[in-house]
Every structure is written in C-alpha cells, then in structure tokens.
Amino acid sequence: MIEITFPDGNSKKYKKGITAVEIAEQISPRLAKEVLAATVNGEPYDLNREITADGSIVLHKWEDDMGKHAFWHSSAHLMAGALEALYPGIKFGIGPAIENGFYYDVDPGEDRIITDSDLPAIENKMKEMASQNLTYSRKQISKKEAMELFSKKGDEYKTELIGELEDGTISLYTQGEFTDLCRGPHLLSTEPIKAIKLTSVAGAYWRGDEKRKMLTRIYGISFPKQKLLDEYLLFLEEAKRRDHRRIGKELELFTFSPNVGMGLPLWLPKGAAIRQTLIDFLTSILKKKGYKIVTTPHIGNVSLYKTSGHFEKYGKDSFQPISTPQEGEQFMLKPMNCPHHCEIYNATPHSYKDLPIKMAEFGTVYRYEQSGELHGLTRVRSFTQDDAHIYCRPDQLQEEFMSIVDDVLLIFRSLDFKEFSAQISLRDPENKEKYIGSEENWEKAEKAIVEAANKKGLQTTVELGEAAFYGPKLDFMVRDAIGRKWQLGTIQVDYNLPERFDLTYNGSDNQKHRPIMIHRAIFGSLERFVAVMIENNAGKFPLWLSPEKAVILPISEKFHDYSNNVLQILNNSDICTLIDERSEKIGKKIRDNELKRIPYLLIVGEKEAESGTVSVRKQGEGDKGTMKVEEFIDFIRSEMKKEIAY
RNA sequence: GCCUCUUUAGCUCAGCUGGUAGAGCAGCUCAUUCGUAAUGAGCAGGUCGUGGGUUCGAGUCCCAUGAGAGGCUCCA
The missing domain is CATH 3.40.50.800 (Anticodon-binding domain)
Structure with missing residues (x-):
C-alpha cells in the first residue's frame, strides 16, 4: 500500500500502482470525468500513469491552469496528427500549450505552404480524429532509440531536440497514427476535445533564431464545450472593439500618415488634450516630490552616444546620424534622454549635501523599430517618455528606489490601474558579455532592486536576461484588451553611465565620489500609456x-x-x-x-x-x-x- | 528585417470562376421643431493603395512596390 496526500492535507492509502484517474474515480465518478491532468509529488503526471510510492497528489480540472495546459498540449498533438495525415512528410518543431491555446511549428517541406485558407480543412481533420476517441499513450525509450526513430522519419528538428536531452528522460506519446517526442502529460484520450478553432498562421524562426529556418507556426485553441469556444470568440470580438487603434480613429484622438512616416503618430486635438492633461497631472506630482523639470534638444552629437554606449549597442538599429553641411559633424536623433541629463549634472559641481538630484523631462525620443514590430501607439518610432533621472549617493539608493516605487503605485492608483504586474529584470547569467559595467556593480545593483522590491512587499516575477545593457530594472507591466503584455513604468539602477560620463560629487571627506543613477519612467511612454488606457476603458475616459x-x-x-x-x-x-x-x-x-x-x-x-x-x-x-x-x-x-x- | 494575410467612398464592408463599381453609417440639401440610445425624402462621394505586365477587355490573374494586420526576432 502507498499513502497519497491531498491538497487539503487529508491522506488515504491505496494499492501500489494505482493511477490518478482511479483515485479520482473513487472520490466521485463525476470528478473522474472532469479531471484532465495530475501533479504527483510536484511532477506533472499522466492520469493513467502508475503511482508507485507515497506522495502528494493534485488533480487538475479545466478550471485550473494545469488542466488547461494538458488539454491544449494534447490538442497541439492532435493538430500535428491531422497535419501529418494531410501533409505526408511534414516535419515538426515544437508544439506547446500557451496562455490561450496552443501552437505547433512545422516545416511543410519544399514548395508547400500552409495559409489561413488551409485552416478549416486541418480543423475538420482534427475534429474527425478527436471524435474517434484516440488514446494518448506514453512510452519511455532510450536516447538511441529516439534518435533512430526520428532520423528514419527524416525530422531533423526533433533529432536536434533529442540531441540535447538526457538519456533516460525521453518519452514518446502516441495517439492514433501519430507519435511525438514529448515530456507530457497528456489527456487520456482525445474524447474531451469537443470544440476546436485554428486561429492563425505565422512565421516563426526555428528556436527563435533569425539566422535559422523560418517555420510555419499554426495557432489554435480548443475547449471541452462548444459554448466555451463561442464565448472565447465573443471575447475576441469585444477585444477588437476595444482596440485603441480603432477607438483612436473613431474618437479622433490620433492618426498616422504614410506621408509623415510609419510609426510616427500624429496627435489630433482631442488626443493632444488628453496627453497634455496627463503631463500636467504628472508634473504637479513631480514638483511635490522634489523633481526639477529640465528641457533638452531632440538631437545630440554622436560622440555623446559613444560615451554612453548607446551608439555601440544600438547605433546600427537607430535612425542614422544627421550630418551638418560643414566639418562632418554628426548628430543623432536622441534615442534616450539620459546622456543629455548627465551633461546637465556635469554642468555644475555637486556636494554630497545636494544629493539626491532629481531631473525630469517629458522627452521625445526616436528609435528605429523594425517595421514588422510597429503597432498602433504601443510600438512607435517617436514617443515621449515621462523620463527622470535620480543621481544619489550609495547610502541613499535603496530609499530613493523605494520612494519611486511609491510614486508608481500612487499614480497607478489615482488612474485606477489595478491590473498590473511587477517584473524584476536581471542579467542573463550565461550571456554576460551583452552588458557593460563591472561584475561588482551589477551584483550591487541587482541586490538593491531585489531588496527594495521585497521591502515594499511587491509581488514580483524575476526574468533573467531582461535587464537593460547598463543595469537591472524593475518593470511594471499591464495587459491590453486581448491580453498582450506591455511594459509601462520602469525603474533602473545604473552604475555605468555615471562612470562613463565621469559624474562626481564632493563627499564629506572632501574627496570626489561617484553618484549612482536611477532611471525611471512611470507611464513609460505617453503614447503607450494612452493606448493602454483606451483599451482599459474602451474610450470612456474619466x-x-x-x-x-x-x-x-x-x-x-x-x-x-x-x-x-x-x-x-x-x-x-x-x-x-x-x-x-x-x-x-x-x-x-x-x-x-x-x-x-x-x-x-x-x-x-x-x-x-x-x-x-x-x-x-x-x-x-x-x-x-x-x-x-x-x-x-x-x-x-x-x-x-x-x-x-x- | 523575415513569414502569412489584407488593401474598393470619410468610416465599416459587398463585389462568384476577368465583361469596365455597390450597401449601411457619416456628409450636404429640403421637410420636420420633436423630452432621454437611430424622423423622412433627396443629393453628392471612388482613375478599386501605387507602378508595371497578361488579355479584345483587369477591382478581379501575374510581378514589383507602399501601407496595415497577426506572428517571429529585437526592445536603451
């Protein structure tokens, strides 16, 4: 006998080798019908996999994310099965469950393309297969066997993946004729998959690497009931109605003109009025918080950005420098306000008693975003940041950081922004050469952010590799009408620019010291902020x-x-x-x-x-x-x- | 930048397999002067994103290009 503990703390003895679905069956037949996946001892487990030792169990139904995950993951396999039936010889990349549904990356082979118009046929094939109640069966195999199997199939994507797996951890899942490399877990069978909608086709580089082949990614979503699919489609339509691009046009807030250039927003009078009101509102708070407003030009000498490191890092992806008629001087449209602000800091000497110095500017910046990335007001090539830089002493860093967190929360609250998340963005520990600055300073900065966020009791997630090239950051993210995440506020600790610009202050010891710089924006960009507000309030502004x-x-x-x-x-x-x-x-x-x-x-x-x-x-x-x-x-x-x- | 799709009146869209454009709303005019989410009638609006090509003939097919959408990559 083995002892199984439930989430509520109760435990019960079962015979060794019992499965999750059998346990569910003993609790109630209805539960057995509804359960989609299980977690045993913290590990995802198939419902029909034998449990051989004491442990904890969680049964997942549609209502929880694990349940949906297994459901959509199994749906991805079902789609792959349909694709293999319809397109013999098709090769498969990866096919995971995502937040809303699933996708599969496939290589249809030379001279064969899959477009939107092919989706209904694939969908129908999936429905046909689902109604056959195919079971998902798991098989553990050796690395060698796996290699042989997929080499024989000629699927170089799968063999690449297998090459990176450890022997002994490799499993296959089969439903009907289709077998896939997969860790699982899956549904017992295709039976619960009642409603399917394939939503779009997109290109996606194999393993996200633009140097590698572009595969065809097919997105879809599935549900255990037709009603749920109908509701989802209705939600998508509602979201379309809330789209800021649509409302912006309807209410005459902003527009774009190809004659001006893509990604360069034109604010119409009503939109400009909203924007100005936001600026006035923020300015009044900034003044209370001890910020001084500064103004800097829209261009700067290239050497300024060479000093800051922006040129080396982003120069080739920027608007190219403007040359003057004489002497070969070169100016860049400013992609950032910080170098200008550092020059303002340097314009006057500073004592330790003056710090912190808080400089704010509604600074319009220009970035050459790739054409495919432009999106309404949320991703543009010209935008105005509610930018500020705080120059402070090391002993003030944490307090200043926390005070900015307060500012962000205050402003989000007064604008009735409830749904946001906080993300701590740190270095990618495996790719440290992407960043500038010393190891020691990075460690200090990362520690300062994590501690400050903890002290403020913020619910945060940590993302490795998301830091700015000069320092780690705390980002505030919100979602748009269809659930895409956008970054709004950001607070960044920076030891590097003060060094590069040789910023100093006189300490109490009458020696020169290096200040620390904090970059912060609360709205991030006024353009993006207005866009997100529109999608939140569907155009009904307060x-x-x-x-x-x-x-x-x-x-x-x-x-x-x-x-x-x-x-x-x-x-x-x-x-x-x-x-x-x-x-x-x-x-x-x-x-x-x-x-x-x-x-x-x-x-x-x-x-x-x-x-x-x-x-x-x-x-x-x-x-x-x-x-x-x-x-x-x-x-x-x-x-x-x-x-x-x- | 790459993949797929879209591009027709101010807006939202129709236009089947090629025979030279159509609706609703908005606009304008007239009538109506009205009490809490659509009064009626009439008029006017487009060289079908642009440039080539195929064809007796192209909104429709082909090529190039601009712009937009959904992704991928990137995001100081």
Missing part, C-alpha cells in the same frame, strides 16, 4: 481626462438661444462643452453623443429654459435629474476633484 466634458442637446431650435447662453457660461468656467444644434430628434442626439463618449449630456427644453437649469444625463448611466447651471458647474468640478484625489 471626466478629468476627457477632452470634452459635456454637450448641450437642445430639444428643438426654439431653445438654441438659451442653449448658447449655457454653452458660454460653461466654457467660460473652463468646462469644455459642445452643442448639438442639428435638427434631429432628441433620441438621435443622445445616441450619437453617447457613442462619442462625452461624459455629460445636457438636455435643454422648455422647462430648463424657463428655470435656468439643465437636465443632466451621464454617459453610460442615464438621466441624473435637473440642476441649475451653477449647480452643474460645482457638481462637475467636485466630480473631477474626486477622480484625481491622491
């Missing part, structure tokens, strides 16, 4: 950020005079208000202005004109009753104040 606060809707032409009086009073009170004088019925005016996401609709007819009032209707909520015009002004002002209370 009142204080709305470019237009209210619109007056006269019931009929008879009330235009009164309406225009109100309009003037409101605009004079700095409440940006419009008027809709079209000869449309009130229902139509309400509908159109609701769709324009104007926060307040003020309906004005006979009653209002007689009593000096407006009938207030809040966007998305409906009728709020009538108010005197002055009352409305007070009301809207107090609403705005409430929104930006911090």
